[in-house]
Structures are given as structure tokens and as C-alpha cells.
Amino acid sequence: MRNTNACMPLPYWQLETHGNAPALVAESGLAVTYTELARLADRFSQHLDRQGRKSLVFIVCENAIECLSAYLGCLRSRHAALLLDGTIDRSALADLMEVYFPGFIWCREGAEAIKGQPVYRYGDYQLIRCTAVETEPIHPELALLLPTSGSTGGHKLVRLSYDNLAANAASIIGYLPIDDTECTITVLPMHYSYGLSVINTHLLAGARIVTTHASPVERRFWDLCRRDAITSLVGVPYTYDIYRRIGLERALPPTVRYLTQAGGRLAPDRVKDCAATLSRLGIRFYVMYGQTEATARMSYLPPDRVLEKPSSVGIPIPGGRFSISAGDRATVQTAGVVGELVYDGPNVCLGYADTREDLAKGDENRGRLLTGDLACFDEEGLLYIKGRLKRFIKLAGQRVALDDIERMLGESGVEAVCCGADERLYIAVRTNSDESAAARFVTSRLRLHPTMYSVVTVADVPRNTSGKVQYQALYEELSRHA
């Protein structure tokens, strides 16, 4: 089933297909054509060669042509890239370097004191050839590494292949109305799988992308939307809080045709409100579901169903298939049965990486992803997410592993237990001094805004007879007092 390459279009990094059509538009208004973008990508990648070996390149990303061309250069030359948050702190970057031994790092000049030799510059970015020599091989099909979590550090990465990236982009433009008349603007960072999928699909379609660092709380962002007559806009639940608060009726330019939402659950009444507002404006609204482990997207709710079924994440994307794993039984597609959601499709990642040696591994998942999400179907086959098996939550669209936070707090000398739900993290500690230490840590190291978390001093954490923390009971107690 995975060898469907014959019917797939050229991958999106074959930029030449779209000739002199504009690809990227900078804040300055400067447009870069697909031909020029291909040339910039190749100029970048010609500096990567180390005697014909496949290298790992760290790209410290911002939504700018310097980083997009570096990313595309890696794909075109079949070097592997790891995309990192542009605001990553030095210690987290150093940790990743120690684990993965990149051959090269693409970052802002002067931003980091990285051991190595600058070999190429473009804009205010530089390519540093690292001193350490890469000895461990990289699998030929490994195209891209993405972090599994947002700001919680950790060095677990998702391994994506060239086929994963090409297949997901092709599938998405099979259901979203993206063609070469479309223009979007970067709302989400490119190191984040949803943000990256917006970029990939627009490149595949030969559409335009306005690159900006501005956020929807800034006038500059909406000025760019108008100047370049954008036709679509995306967002995670937190972005939709902004859209709702400022009012989309006034903010959206008349050229917008559709909006998409993913990156965590948006409450059904919010979905309904937003869909109703957009429908009055003649704008389609796509609620979608996905994970980085599935490259980005796994499902979408057809926009004509959103008012009627606002709590559903819809149907699988073209080429994908869902089933529910219920207890010991084989996977089922029966309505009403809640179990772990299983996804099959060509966009399922190769596996994870925890060490440099893991980069040599091939496809461990073979097209099947155990999502860790609990879900069920209704009678029509529409999908509903009911909860999570894994201990993570989403804050501002970014995955936060609760066990990672506990571990990191432990390493900084704070004994804590973490629980929570999307958009709210609770940290239970035993002493007042731990409470202030935990708050400092979360604000400075995880960079979470105080409205996203609470640190609570508790006398006792509920445990079962074998001493295991009862997270659900703790969550209920803490959220009641919040």
C-alpha cells in the first residue's frame, strides 16, 4: 500500500515546476519567485557536502526566506534537517547538539557561540560547519526531524521521510482548496508541524506565502493580509481566542476564502460561533486533526458539516484510514465504541529518535500510527476525540509532556507532580519554597505565560495503594480550586 508514488505529483521541493510565479513575499513587499527560491535553496545546499556523506543540519527557524530556503535546500540535496524554534535557549540547543552531533547549524549571526567554522552567509544568517565530525550514518530516506514537544525541551524527535512529506502535502491539497491563485500568511512557526504543512502545501500548489514574524495581535499583521490579498488563514485554539476577541468580521480582508483550525481541541461552542460568523461572510471553516507523528494532518471536518457537528474532527484525509483499538479486540470501525485511535496512511512517520544512532533506523511504523488519543465514530463514520492515553497536554497549540516537566523540575531540585488539560497546566508541590521555584522555572525555562499554569502547594498528592499518583483525582481537585 505504501508504494503509491506512481500517482503522486512531484514533491513540493521541486520548485522549478512553478517557474516565475511568486512563492514568498517578505514583509518589505519583496517577492521571490519559485525559480529564485530553487536557486537560493541550491546555493545553500552546495555548502553542505562532506565527501558525499549525508549530513544532519540544525535549522534554527524563523518564518523568513533565509530559513525556508535552507529547509528546502536540505530536502533537495537529501541532507536531513532538524527544525528548531528560533527562540530556543542556548542550553537546550547545546543539549541537542550533544545528543545528535549535527554536521552544520543554520542560525542568526552572533546569536550563538557555536564551535565551528562559518562557511556561508545569507541575510543575517550563517551556516556553521561544526567541529565534531559526523560518524554515525543517517538513513537515506530520513528527510526531516521535528521536535515532539514545544518548549519542554526533551530531545525526542519525530523522524519523517521524503515520502511522508510529499504524501501529506498532496493529500491536504486534495481536500483544501489550495491552488496557484491562493495566498496565505505565516501565523504559526515553521518548526511546528501544522505551520510547516501550510508552507509545504502552498509550495506544492504554486501559491504565494507571505512571511512575517508579526502576530495577529499586531496591526502590521492585518496590514500585510490586506496588502497581499490573502485568501486563507490558519490557527491553533489559542489563535482563535485572538481572532474571536478582535472580531474576524472587521479584521479579515474580503479576499479570504477559508480558515483552518488544528493543533488541539477548540471547544464546540467556539467552533460553532466561529463557523457561524465565517459562514455569514461566505468563508469556509475547516476543523482538522493531526499529529507531528503523522507529518501533520490526519483528518478534517467537511465545512458544510461544522455547524451541525462542531465537536467532530471529521473524516480521514485522502489516502488515510482510521480504526479504533478497543481492548483486546482487533481494531473496529463500529459506531460508539471508544478506544485508542489507530491511523493508517503514507504520512505516518518512520518512528522516533532519542539518540544519534536512531537516525540510521528505517521505517519502524510501516504506515500505522497508534495515536495515543481516545476516540469513537458516530453512525455516519465521523470521528470524535474523547481524551488521551498519553500524559501530555497542549498549551497554545504546543504539546507539553507532563512527565518531562516533572523530570525537569526534579533535575532543578523541585519535587513536583504535574497534571492538566489543554490550555491549563497544574503543578502540585509540597512546600512554599518549591512553589516559587517551580513558578520561576516554568516562566523562565518553559516560557509559559502565568495564565497557562498554576502552581499549588498541597499537603498530599493522591496515590493508589501501590503508591502510583492518581493524576485524574489530582486534576479534579486542583481544577476545582483554580
Place this chain on the structure above:
Amino acid sequence: MTAAQSNEDLLRRVFSEALGLPSEMITDTLTYGEADNWDSIAHMALVAAMDAEFGTMLEMDDILDMSSFGKAKEILAKYGIGF
């Protein structure tokens, strides 16, 4: 203390809490995107806290234009809150 002074103190406290910055750092030139912690998440928390504290319902233009502490005072002044 005059009403203007107390409004300024109140707004400074709202900023200090929403941005997680000490109040002596909250000056008229404190700017979105430049000040540590003042990102889009903090901005929305700030808007919500100002609405709650001053009984306003800031509009789109107010939210998009509120790029500094000084600007926030100008915006609240439109709603009859004196500085």
C-alpha cells in the same frame, strides 16, 4: 493621591502581573515584542486584565494599537479613564 495617579498605579500593576515584570520596569516606552515576556499570549492576558480592572471592552483597533504602556494610557483615556 489623585485619580490620575491611582489609575496609573493600577494600570502599572495590571501590566506587571500580565507580563510578569517588576513594576519599576513598566515605563511609557515599554513596547510589545521588545519587552521581555510581552508576546501575543501576554498581550491577550493584558487586554483581559485591563477590561476586568477598568470595566472596558477594548475594541479591535485598541487591541492592535496598544503597542506600549504609554499607548495603553492613551487608549484608556478614550474611555474616560484619566491619567
